[in-house]
Structures are given as C-alpha cells and as structure tokens.
Amino acid sequence: MNSTGFLRELEELKDGRLRDLVAGGAAPAPDPAGGGQVRLLQIALANEIGASEMAAAWMPTTPEIDIKIALARQTGDEARHFQLVADRLEALGFDPAGFRPPASNPLFDYLRGLPGSVERVAAGLFTLESIAYGVNESFMLLCGERGDLETLRLYREFIQPDERAHQRLGAHLLETHARTPDLQARARAAVLKTIEIAAALRAGAAARLGTACFPGC
Numbered sequence: 001m002n003s004t005g006f007l008r009e010l011e012e013l014k015d016g017r018l019r020d021l022v023a024g025g026a027a028p029a030p031d032p033a034g035g036g037q038v039r040l041l042q043i044a045l046a047n048e049i050g051a052s053e054m055a056a057a058w059m060p061t062t063p064e065i066d067i068k069i070a071l072a073r074q075t076g077d078e079a080r081h082f083q084l085v086a087d088r089l090e091a092l093g094f095d096p097a098g099f100r101p102p103a104s105n106p107l108f109d110y111l112r113g114l115p116g117s118v119e120r121v122a123a124g125l126f127t128l129e130s131i132a133y134g135v136n137e138s139f140m141l142l143c144g145e146r147g148d149l150e151t152l153r154l155y156r157e158f159i160q161p162d163e164r165a166h167q168r169l170g171a172h173l174l175e176t177h178a179r180t181p182d183l184q185a186r187a188r189a190a191v192l193k194t195i196e197i198a199a200a201l202r203a204g205a206a207a208r209l210g211t212a213c214f215p216g217c
C-alpha cells in the first residue's frame with residue numbers, strides 16, 4: 001500500500017480504538033470529588049517525565065536523523081510540561097521536590113523495548129500523543145467543573161498544542177518512513193498494542209481514583 005493510503009487507514013484504526021478509551025474519560029466522574037487536583041496532577045507529572053525519558057532513551061539508537069530530531073524535540077517538550085505541572089502543584093501546596101516517578105510502568109516498559117524506528121514513531125509520537133491529547137481534553141473539562149481555571153489554562157495554552165504537534169509530526173514521519181508491507185505491519189501492531197496497554201492501565205487507575213478524567217502526557 002502506498003504510504004498515504006496506509007496512513008489514512010492507520011488513522012482510522014487508531015481513532016476508532018481511541019474513541020472507547022477517551023469516551024471513558026469523558027463520562028461524568030463517578031465521584032466528582034474523586035482524585036483531587038493535587039492527586040491528578042501527580043499522575044500528569046509521572047506521565048510527562050515518563051514520556052520525556054522514553055523519547056530520550058530512543059534517541060541514540062534511532063539512526064534516521066528526522067526521527068532522532070523529533071525525539072529530541074519531544075524530550076524537551078515533555079520536560080517543559082513536567083515543569084509547568086510541577087509549578088502548578090507547588091501553587092496548590094504540594095512540594096514537587098519530593099516527587100518520585102514510579103519505578104516501572106507497563107506502558108513505558110513496553111514502549112522503551114520497541115526496537116525499530118517506525119514502531120517507535122507509531123507507538124510514541126503517533127499513538128501515545130493522540131491518547132494524551134484526548135484524555136487531557138477530558139481532564140480539562142473536569143478542571144473547568146471544579147473551577148481550577150489556571151490548570152485549564154496551562155493545558156489549553158501550552159500542553160495541548162505540543163501534544164497535537166507531536167501527533168502530527170508522528171503522522172508525517174510514518175508517511176515518510178513506513179513504506180514497506182513489513183514496516184506497515186509493525187507500525188499497525190505497535191499502535192494496537194499501545195492502545196491496549198494504555199486502556200487497561202487507565203481502567204485500573206480510574207477505579208482507584210474514582211474518576212476517569214485524569215491527564216496523560
């Protein structure tokens with residue numbers, strides 16, 4: 001399949017699977033007070049630093065220069081998101097200096113283990129960033145309901161435009177590089193596996209938090 005047709009098909013597949021995952025996040029929170037803002041923003045901290053470390057870890061073993069530079073950009077953007085959220089947490093009375101990310105996370109463990117550049121782009125920039133954009137939109141709705149307009153502003157003005165740009169960069173890189181049936185099959189498998197792991201993790205976390213409206217990366 002030519003790469004433009006492949007990308008169109010992959011976008012449709014991804015968007016279909018994501019609808020379910022994000023729809024869970026858009027549903028009314030079972031408990032409107034579930035997972036206070038400080039708790040939910042700590043999840044954002046863990047996700048942002050996880051995404052930054054993932055992109056940084058991939059860089060040295062990604063030979064294609066356009067993908068390498070995209071990973072460098074993502075590393076920096078996600079680190080900036082971490083700092084924005086950390087500053088917001090500090091304003092809410094939580095000291096981010098004491099924050100330690102979880103030792104392991106099944107989604108980032110899977111992503112870090114992906115060996116090929118096309119799979120990395122498909123799973124990371126293309127899919128993880130689409131998940132992030134969708135679930136962040138749900139989180140922003142919750143922030144609005146709770147009157148946390150400053151967090152809402154940070155997401156609207158700074159974080160979401162970057163997550164959207166990462167997703168578009170991923171689509172462009174897939175169109176450029178996923179040019180053989182084998183690479184296209186690997187990309188498709190990586191998209192599906194990423195969504196499958198993320199959906200399971202988010203369902204578990206939603207049950208613990210009492211809300212499905214928590215941020216991604």
Ligand SMILES: [Fe+2]
Nearest residue numbers: 048078081217
């Ligand atoms: Fe981010």
Ligand SMILES: [Fe+2]
Nearest residue numbers: 129132163217
């Ligand atoms: Fe991101």
